[in-house]
Amino acid sequence: MNRQAVRLTVNGKPWHGEVPTRLTLVDCLREEVGLTGTHVGCEHGVCGACSVLLDGEPVRSCLMFAVQADGRAITTVEGLAAPDGALSPLQDAFWECHALQCGYCTPGMLIAAHALIARNPAPSDGDIREALAGNLCRCTGYQQIVDAVRLARRRMGEVPP
Amino acid sequence: MSEYRYVGRKRRTKEDRRFITGLGRYVADVTLPGMSHVALVLSPHPAARIGAIDTAAALALPGVQAVVTGAEIARHTNPILHGLALPGVRWYPLAVGQVRYVGEWVVAVVAASRHIAEDAAELVRVDYEPMAWVGDPEAALAPGAPLVHPDHGSNLFYRRTFVWGDVAGDFAKAHHRLASKVYWGRSATVPIETFGVVANWNRGNDLLDVWASIQMPKYPDQMAHCLRLPLNAIRVHYDVDVGGSYGVKRGIKHSVLVGYLARKLLMPVRLIEDRLENMVGGDMHGPDRRFDVTLAFDADGLIRSMKMRALDDIGCYPGRSPLQLAKPVGAIVGPYRIQSVEYEAVAVATNKTSQVAVRGFGQAPTNYAIETAIDRVAAHLGMDRLAVRRRNFIQSHEFPYRIPSGTDYDSGDYDAVLTKTVARAKLEALIARRDALRAEGRLAGIGFATCLEPSGGNGAFEPLFNPANDTTTWMESCQVKVDALGGVTATIATSTAGQGHQTLVATVTGEELGFDPDCIRVVHADSLQALPGNSPVASRMAIMLGGAAAGAARQIKERVLAIAAHNLQRPVDRLVYREGAVFDLDNELRTLNWAELVRIAHRKYHQMPPGMEPGLQASYVWEVPKGGTMPTADGRVQMYPCYSFECHIALVEIDRGTGQVAIRDWFMGHDCGTVINPDIVHGMSYGGIAHGIGAALYEEFAYDENGQLVAGSFVDYLLPSVHEIPEIALVDHCTPSPLTPMGQKGSGESGYLGAPAAVASAVNDALSPLGITIDRLPMHPSRIEQALADKRADMGEREGP
Amino acid sequence: MKAAEFAYARALSVADAVALLAAAAGEAKLIAGGQTLVPLMAMRLARPALLVDIDGIAELNGIAMVGDTLRIGAGTRQAEIERSGLVGREVRLLALAIGHVGHGQIRNRGTIGGSIAHGDPAAELPLVAVTLGATLLTETSAGAGEISARDFYLGPMTTTLPADALITRIDLPIWRGRVGAGFHEMSPRRGDFALAAAAAQVELDGRGRCRRAVIGVGGAAPTPIACADAARLLEGRTLDDTLIAAAASAAAALTEPASDSHGSAEYRRRLTAVLVARALKDAATMARAVP
Structure with a gap:
């Protein structure tokens, strides 16, 4: 099997290894890096369960081979909380609003929502729906997810300058 | 104000924290040293004899x-x-002798990685000799049709006509009779996680360890049967997080295959379906039904009787799917006082992937058929659609109400819930909005559905359809243990697919014991440790697991009171338990606190009441309320115990040019008795409505004229995204069930049971000014636009020369 | 759904990329964003022996206006085009279409050149390129070339691009004056491939009559099509509903749609007329708003 060396920065920590050339980024994260928070849903780029941040931008990690990500920085759901374990405002809002049931799409939803808030701290409801449109959820009907992003938006707006 | 301290209150769930931090543990996260991976060779033919199989290259x-x-x-x-x-009908994980549908598993390859397994699967050569096949269930019943299972001698898996009450007499008396025909297309709940299973044969103990993404009654029992093992040689780990199921995560063939391979190869083996395997051959398609419904009714809208024929295309292997025609018997008249019913249930085999249980176990299609028929009665009589419903609602004072098929509905107040929902929806204004849109030349419609969610999950459909199966209990269980330091741990006998069982059990146990639910740990037993249970199907866990937890917690309280009575030298009926402590009603200073009581139970046997076991623990196995009876000869049976009610009001608009339906507003009134965790119940309702919208508008496992599945990926099988699901307003109402400890009913199927009917009602209302009706789900844009185009052509012809 | 074996090479320059392609003698495939190629490989519908990664080649990136041409490097991310003020001002049709390409996450990786080279007949960017008559600049080891987008597509996912060639840049004409654009597509869900799509751009004269127009249709034929005859109907005339309907019918008549589970050929043809009319109406409205 063809193998290739890959260097990544994952959640702020350097990682390197030799991986099968045909390993997708999501399989690499799960099987080689050992971070199983990122999930595989469809492996053809529709469901968004495998979303990660690639140099800060949300992408589908099933639509990339790990070798393509060589030298890049990846953030997974495991990297969203503060180093001391404190939940991010979005994670906390997801919990508060019960924006999930089975939890399978949740990491991808959180990644998409984090990317939105990072780019636009005061998104409209339309912006929120647009940002989540590439992530499918079968449990929630999306309502409590949208509610959670709204709650995070409101709370982050309340933070004194 | 609620009488409860924790039940029904806003409370963060116990489960969510691990999921928002990426720390859930799903089956694909289970890795064992030396684990091998399975890939499958799938049948490319809808029917073919299998000739030589050349595995050498692989x-x-x-x-x-x-x-x-x-x-x-x-x-x-x-x-x-x-x-x-x-x-x-012999069903094995891999096809034997012949293949019967496209996607059926033919050969399994085990390799060091999934990549290699797929490489090898491509190298397997299978000689096929194509055979005649049948994809249409009506054609499958015709004489001379190709047989899906030649040894069965027919494509008919099940047919029975039930007659409950004086159908002929009621039809004769009624002023009107109106027949309608509707078709519920093949869809499913399609969780984002596919099915997966990992198995390992433990040679030291002769024990098969199984981790699976499972939601299935009697799963270990079925594996044991197939693998020819004692039941106690299989240990299913129920602590695996299941990435969604809503009925479909049955995976029995997967599990038998992987169990066999693990034992044969003496190594851990894992099969995680990929999405293509999942869609075409994962055996997870839902009901695929044609309904003929005839209602007999009077000029004032009173419905006297109903005849229903439901013909279900089961696909290839039946499994439990024909029973999805049996479960609706317990709510066959919906919320209506229909006095007599004739019900013909027909299950037919075709050369398609096998049907499996889907959310509601057949009730959502049946509700769609009933509600469509009700709408047509209203149209026929020129009556308001809600007025017809109200005219026929069972009234709140009539409960328990026995329906013709022998089931008692426990409680409800349908009229009140509908009234509340109409008020919340501002129906008058909504109608005005629809009419304003129509005045602008647009196609707008309002849909209604008023439906029941049978809950509590008894297995009564098994003996009803299969007299050889005399199962009359679908018990559930819970063990509550107080440790030596006073901590409380509850153990449950099931896996969880997002229903929040840990929160449920902690809340109920906390309520009973007076402890903050956050302090109560809830763990999943494995199948060897577990007390009897029947898995979280059939909208049953709030009732059955909640009931079992309450039962166990109450036993703990009884024991604590007995210990206190013995130590305080007071009669039990003069003592009161409050938040862990026991007080003497006659002397407030005489009390024993939790720590003292626990210490006595765990350490001081000399202070225990004589004969009481040491420690402080209780197990409770609860029989389904009103369970325990066999059906009568004419097929009357108490199906499920509890009946939740939901009513939907939806406003939609149809794009004339494209046929696309946009949902503008959605209101759902919901009465599932006492709510234990509002966020969990609301979440299930939102999600159920979204499933229903998918089934009504987007999702279909369509097959082409060659028997090939054409919706085999997420590109063609269309799960609604956040853009397709509107903001939903839920209207809560509570009519407690008299059958459950806290008055709770089920809610796991809520939304889904009425949403498809409501979408259909709204679309047909939008099309009604043109005289068009669509009687087939899903209502794809092309189907709607085609009907509009046909109408234009028709009008053009009539207006022509 | 695991890809078959392949070898991987990262090209550091266009010259590097074409050299790798030439050496692979037709067995290599370029990968930039990979948003279409990777799923095809996962399903083993594509199995190149060598992947040549052109992601990050600086000379393939960028958006610039040169005279009446907007030059977009083939490796430019769709998300960058979406956010580009220059695109929004100068080539409104592209700005309208780009948001329909997949979802945000797809556009963060997908490139304009990749989409155009892949040539899905239902994809938005090939449709825009054909409608506007974009020029595709190419490079092989033998040297540079160029081809009109209107001559580029042969059939579904089939183009005239030689196996050893690379698209380096897409040049889009900029229309000045009272210009408006419209883009409409029908997809079952937002973000899906279109069952049919229509693009239109018009320029009005001082009296509000159509000076020139282009109409393109996607998803309704083996390739995206430019409907020149339909567009010509509009020239010199006022864009009223009757005229727009006539042009839409003329455009729809050019289609050769296929039937599938999402809709019949007849449905797609009717849809085309509806979408062309909507695109033209939007274009006319936008153009009239220009002083």
Whole structure:
């Protein structure tokens, strides 16, 4: 099997290894890096369960081979909380609003929502729906997810300058 | 104000924290040293005789450990059990002798990685001799139709006509009779996680360890049967997080295959379906039904009687799916006082992937058929659609209400819930909005559905359809243990697919014991440790697991009171338990606190009441309320115990040019008795509505004229995204059930049971000014636009020369 | 759904990329964003022996206006085009279409050149390129070339691009004056491939009559099509509903749609007329708003 060396920065920590050339980024994260928070849903780029941040931008990690990500920085759901374990405002809002049931799409939803808030701290409801449109959820009907992003938006707006 | 301290209050769930931090543990996260991976060779034909299978090239590939065919599997395992007695229908994980649908598993390849397994699967050569096949269930019943299972001698899996009450007399008396025909297309709940299973044969203990993404009653029992093992040689780990199921995560063939391979190869083996395997051959398609409904009714809208024929295309292997025609018997008249019913249930085999349980176990299609028929009665009489419903609602003072098929509905107030929902929706204004849109030349419509969610999950449909199966209990259990330091741990006998069982049990146990639910730990037993249970199907866990937890917690309280009575030298009826402590009603200073009581139980046997076991623990196995009876000869039975009610009001608009339906507003009134966790119940309702919208507008496992599945990926099988699901307003109402400890009913199927009917009602209302009706789900844009185009052509012709 | 074996090479320059392609003698495939190629490989519908990664080649990136041409490097991310003020101002049709390409996450990786080279007949960017008559600049080891987008597509996912060639840049004409654009597509869900799509751009004269127009249709034929005859109907005339309907019918008549589970050929043809009319109406409205 063809193998290739890959260097990544994952959640702020350097990682390197030799991986099968045909390993997708999501399989690499799960099987080689050992971070199983990122999930595989469809492996053809529709469901968004495998979303990660690639140099800060949300992408589908099933639509990339790990070798393509060589030298890049990846953030997974495991990297969203503060180093001391404190939940991010979005994670906390997801919990508060019960924006999930089975939890399978949740990491991808959180990644998409984090990317939105990072780019636009005061998104409209339309912006929120647009940002989540590439992530499918079968449990929630999306309502409590949208509610959670709204709650995070409101709370982050309340933070004194 | 609620009488409860924790039940019904806003509370963060116990489960969510691990999921938002990426710390859930799903089956694909279970890795064992030396684990091998399975890939499958799928049938490209809807029916073909299997000739030679050449596995040499696959076996020669480095990293390949085994290549297994159906012939081998059939030698070493028993056929998978069906819900019906069908000895001529032998179901093995891999096809034996012939393939019967596109996607059926033919060969399994085991290799060091999934990549290699797929490489090897491509190298397997199978000689097929194509055979005649049948894809249409009506055609499958015709004489001379190709037989899906020749040894069964027919494509009919099940047919029975039930008559409950004086159908002929009621039809004769009624002023009107109106027949309608509707079709519920093949869809499913399609979780984002596919099915997966990992198994390992523990040689030291002769024990098969199984981790699976499972939601299935009697799963270990079925594996044991197929693998010819004692039930106590299988240990299913229920602590695996299941990435969604809503009925479909049955995976029995997957599990038998992987269990067999793990034992054969003496290594851990894992099969995680990929999405293509999942869609085409994962055996997870839902009901695919044609309904003929005739209602007999009077000029004032009173419905006297109903005849319903439901013909379900089961696909290839029946499993439990024909029973999805049986469960609706328990709510066959919906929320209406229909006095007599004739019900013909027909289950037919075709050369398509097998049907499996889907959210509601057949009730959502049945509700769609009933509600459509009700709408047509209203149209026929020129009556308001809600007025017809109200005219026929069972009234709140009539409960318990026995329906013609022998089931008692426990409680409800349908009229009140509808009234509340109409008020919340501002129906008058909504109608005005619809009419304003129509005045602008747009196609707008309002839909209604008023439906029941049978809940509590009894297995009464098993003996109803299969007299050889005399199961009359679908118990559930819970163990509550107080440790030596006073901590409380509850153990449950099931896996969880997002229903929040840990929160449920902690809340109920906390309520009973007076402890903050956050302090109560809830763990999943494995199948060897677990007390009897029947898995979280059938909208049953709030009732059955909640009931079992309450039962166990109450026993703990009884024991604590007994210990206190003995130590305080007071009669039990003069003592009161409050938040862990026991007080003497006659002397407030005489009290024993939790720490003292626990210490006595765990350490001071000399202070225990004589004969009481040491420690402080209780197990409770609860029989389904009103369970325990067999059906009568004419097929009357108490199906499920509790009946939740939902009513939907939806405003939609149809794009004339494209046929696309946009949902503008959605309101759902919901009465599931006492709510234990509002966020969980609301979440299930939102999600159920979204499933229903998918089934009504987007999702279909369509097959082409060659028997090929054309919706085999997420590109063609359209799960609604956040853009397709509107903001939903839920309207809560509570009519407690008299049958459950806290008055709770089920809610796991809520939304889904009425949403498809409501969408259909709204679309047909939008099209009604044009005289068009659509009687087929899903209502694809092309189907709607075609009807509009046909109408234009029709009008053009009539207006022509 | 695991890809078959392949070898991987990262090209550091266009010259590097074409050299790798030439050496692979037709067995290599370029990968930039990979948003279409990777799923095809996962399903083993594509199995190149060598992947040549052109992601990050600086000379393939960028958006610039040169005279009446907007030059977009083939490796430019769709998300960058979406956010580009220059695109929004100068080539409104592209700005309208780009948001329909997949979802945000797809556009963060997908490139304009990749989409155009892949040539899905239902994809938005090939449709825009054909409608506007974009020029595709190419490079092989033998040297540079160029081809009109209107001559580029042969059939579904089939183009005239030689196996050893690379698209380096897409040049889009900029229309000045009272210009408006419209883009409409029908997809079952937002973000899906279109069952049919229509693009239109018009320029009005001082009296509000159509000076020139282009109409393109996607998803309704083996390739995206430019409907020149339909567009010509509009020239010199006022864009009223009757005229727009006539042009839409003329455009729809050019289609050769296929039937599938999402809709019949007849449905797609009717849809085309509806979408062309909507695109033209939007274009006319936008153009009239220009002083």
